[in-house]
Amino acid sequence: MRSEEASIRHGIQSIRDSLGGGRFLGDTIQCPGLTHGAQEIHRLAGDVFKRLGVFSYKQYMPCLWLVFVGGTGTGKSSLFNALCGKPLSETGVERPKTCGPVAYVHRDCPIEESFPFPSIQTERRSSEDLHSRPAAGSPDHLLILEHDRQDWSHLVVVDTPDLDSVETENREIAEDLYLLSDAVVFLTSQEKYADEVPYQFLQRIIEERKPFFFLLNKAQEQLTVDEVIGALQGQGLSFTKDRVWLIPYAPSHPSRLIPEDSAFRDFVSVLSLALTADGIENLLETQHSSRAEDLRIRVGRLLEILEEESRADEKWLNQLEALYQRTSRDLINEQRERFTVESRVYLQTEIRRLFTKYDVLARPRRFVREVILTPFRFLGFCKERAQDTHENTLLEIRQKIDLAPVQAAIDKFNRSVLEELSPIDEGSPLFRGLRQPGVVLDDKEIKERIWEQQDRLTAWLQETFKKLSQGIPRGKKWGIYSTSVLWGILILSLETAVGGGFSVLDAALDSALAPFVTKGAVELFAYHEIQQTARELAKRYQEGLLSVVRHQRNRYEHCLQALMTPRETLEYIRALDSGIENRKP
Structure with missing residues (x-):
């Protein structure tokens, strides 16, 4: 027996890691709630991984589990004690007497090894330690009372x-303990055998084709087996007489009277023949196959729902992207139709501050500026403004900068998401997630992000000017490739873009640059280079605006993704679906 015990322990140890991994992955199963089957996922996932734990545990358990189940006051513990031949589980008229489960186990059967229910603690004691006082058990604890009876070395009997x-x-x-059972002793009494809860459980036992023994305790003399079977058949339950025993009512000393009763002795005889040490292998194999089939069905259903949710998630993300693209197009189109003076002047002031140190041609600066600005005035992009100090201008513009177009775009985007993409069910995780604080960008966040993008744009423009102006002779006063003209063109390109002049930028540049373009190869190269830079500037400015909308989209995307089952969990379940073996190892 010791070598067999070692083999059992080795087999159980081999499933520790996989079972633990399954439990961990089971905790990651979730869904946003976009399909009708979503409400079933959490219950089914918990059930699947609990049954997976049982399945793995039972693979390496050679002992047969005989579990006593029944309703309150049916005398379950009295009959358990009578079968075991000892007062192991406490009995009495107070309800309930069995506060926790009690298992009667051979000392060499390590049932506590890798026990599949983490919420149930196990405690092993010798049944001889009980002396004259039986155990009531305690909540959340399985009390294992060990014995050395060789005739029961193959059984685990549980109250x-x-x-x-x-x-x-x-x-x-x-x-939970019923899930570990290979055979069941179903206990009821004359006043309770038609009660709803026990009846439903008995129906489940029959449907799962689990061997069972039906004991009706506290039976009156006039009650017959035929009457009991007839009453149960009237409720849709059908089984033969050879599985039913009526145990007479014992008003006092049931521990002495029950073992002497002929019906009880017949029950013990039938049970002993059905659960012999030599005959349990086939029974265990049958139960293992039944568990495998049941687990496959449940895993398949779970996988079906999760994949349906996954498809719905992908569709939702595509719809979110479509809303984002639509909002972005509307924002850019609106910017083309508007010309925000405050924004243009603010950015112009900032850029000029950055480029002042590069202005080596102070004398012709005003003349160059006037030549360049003329075509922009015709286009309506530039207006005269009174001179003001740099500091006052910055303060004034920062107070007046118009964020309304982006704020309006974000508001419209948010409304569209809630109207078109939010689940109808207010209890669904995604419905709640979309409305959590911190998901929607507030006005302060929008302003900070726009200013951050503008800072990046001016930094890029400064670096671009630095690269373009390298190698320009300090004495060169005219031509397109002078520093004054260069930074002036870049500034005007920026204010054209900021003003919404994306579509007229090339025309504006042609008009502004024409007086400075010569036929020299260097000048033509510089002309195309400045054009390319201006287009890149316009593109970057648009990207800066859209990045705020994109950030809002990303928050919604994160809402969904945080509620999705991870890909590795889905892969684990797919592998599980195809890897459940019918036969015990």
Whole structure:
């Protein structure tokens, strides 16, 4: 037996990592709630990984689990004690007497190794330590009472809490331990055998084709097996007489009277023949196949729902992208139709401040500026303004800068998301997620992000000017490739872009540059280079505006992705779906 125990321990150890990984991945199963099956996911996922734990645990467990289940006050513990031949589980008229499960196990059977229910702690003691006082068990604990009976070395006999207990915790423990069962002793009484909860559980036992023994305790003398079967058949349950025993009512000393009852002795005889050490291998194999088939069905259903959710998630993201693209187009089109003087002047002031140190041609600066600005005045982009100090201009413009177009675009985008993409079910995770604080950009965040993008643009323009102006002779006063003309053109390109003049930028540049272009190769090269720079500037400015809308889109995208089942979890479930073996190893 010791070598067999070592083999069991080795087999159980081999499933620790995979089972632990399954539990961890099970915690990551979630969904935004975009499909009708979403409400089923959390319950089904918990059930699948619980059953996976049971399946893995039972693969390497050679002992057969015989589990006593029944309702409150049916005398379950009394019959458990009578079968075991010892007062192991506490009995009495107070309800409930069994506060926690009690297992009667051979000392060499390591049932606590890798026990599949983390919420149930195990404690092993010798049954001889109980002396004259039986154990009531304790909540969340499985009390393992070991023995050295060789005739029962292949059995694990378990007394469970009541199926209809008022304590949810007790009901869940009874349900969990039932999953470990290979055979069941179903206990009821004359006043409870047609009750809803026990009846539903008995129906489940029959549907799962699990071997069971139906004991009706506290039966009156006039009650017959035919009457009991007839009543149960009237509720849709059907089974043969050879699985039903009526145990008479014992008002006192049931521990002495029950073992002497003929019906009980017949039950023990039938059970002993059905669960012999030599015959349990086929029974265990059958139960393993049944668990495998049940697990495959549940895993397949879970995978089906998750993949349906995954497809819905992908569709949602595509719709979000379409809303983003539509909002972006509308924003750019609106910017083309508007010319915000404050924004243009603010940026012009900032750029000029950056480029002042490069202005080596102070004398012709005003003349060059007037020549360049003339075509822009015809286009309506430039207006005369009173001279003001640099500091006052910055302060004034920062106070008046118009953020309304971007704010309006964000507001419109947010409304579209809630109207077109939000689930109808207010209880769905995505419905709540889209409305959480911090998801929608506020006005302060919008302003900060626009200013951040403008700072990046001016920094890029400064670096571009620095590169373009390298090698220009300090004494060169005319021509397109002078520093004064160069920075003037770049500034005007920027204010044209800021003003919404994306579509007329090339024409404006041609008009501004024409007086300075000669036929020299260097001048023509510089002309094309400045054109390219201006186009890049316009592109970057547009990108800066759109980046604010894109950031809002990313927040919504993160809302969904944070609620999706990770890809590695889906892969694990797919592998699980195809890897469940029918036969025990």
